[in-house]
Amino acid sequence: MFYKELAKDEINLALFKSFNRYQKVEKCWRKEKEDWDLKEIGFIEKWGIDEYKELVQYLQQTVKTGGAVFGAFSKEELVGFASVENEFIGSGKDYLQLSSMHISSESRGLGIGKKLFALACKKAKEMGARKLYISAHSSQETMAFYHKIGCVEAKEYNMKLVAEEPYDCQLEYHLLDWYRER
Secondary structure (H helix, E strand, O other), X not given: OEEEEOOHHHOOHHHHOOOOOEEEEEEXXXXXXXXXXXXXXXXXXXXXXXXXXXXXXXXXXXHHOOOEEEEEEEOOXXXXXXXXXXXXXXXXXXXXXXXXXXXXXXHOOOOHHHHHHHHHHHXXXXXXXXXXXXXXXXXXXXXXXXXXXXXXXXXXXOHHHHHHOOOOEEEEEEHHHHHHHO
16 A cells, blocks of 8 residues: 555546445434434445546646645555645634545555545645644544544534535544644
8 A cells, every 4th residue: 555645647537447436324413403413314325437527627626726635555546535625714714624535445444544634634734724624424434434533523614615515514623633643
C-alpha cells in the first residue's frame, strides 16, 4: 500500500477504473430537535460512470484551486482517496473542508481511511487551518469511523453544505488533537 498527493493531470476517469464505491446502508443517524437517533433507513449506494465523471471534474477543480487530493494505492490501483479544499470557512475562517473521503468497498477496515485522514489533517494544518469541517454521510458505519478518529458535531454548521446534503452529519476535527496524538 502506498499513499501520495495527486496532481491535477493524474486525476482522470482511468484512475477510478477498479474503484468500487458501493455501500449497503441499513441505518442512518438523524437529528430531531436536539437529539440524534439511529433510524432504520436502508438503501444501496453505488456509483456509476456519471458519478465518476462528476467526481473527476470536482477533484481536478480542488487541485486547481489550491486544495489537495490524496490517493491510496494497492498494486497501482486506487483503493481510497481524500480531498481538502483551500477555501477557509466558518465565522472565524479557521476551518478547511475535508470534501471527500472514500474507500473502495473491498478495501474497508484495513486502516486506509485513518491514514488518508492523517494526510488530510497534516495538509490542512500546513495550509493554516485550525479545524477540519466534514459534511459526512449519516450511515451508522461512516459515523462510527469519524467518531472513532475523534470527530465531533460541528460547533457551527456551514449552511451551504447543509443545503447541498441535508441528511449529512456536520462534523469537525480540531487539528491540534491530531498533533497531540502523534
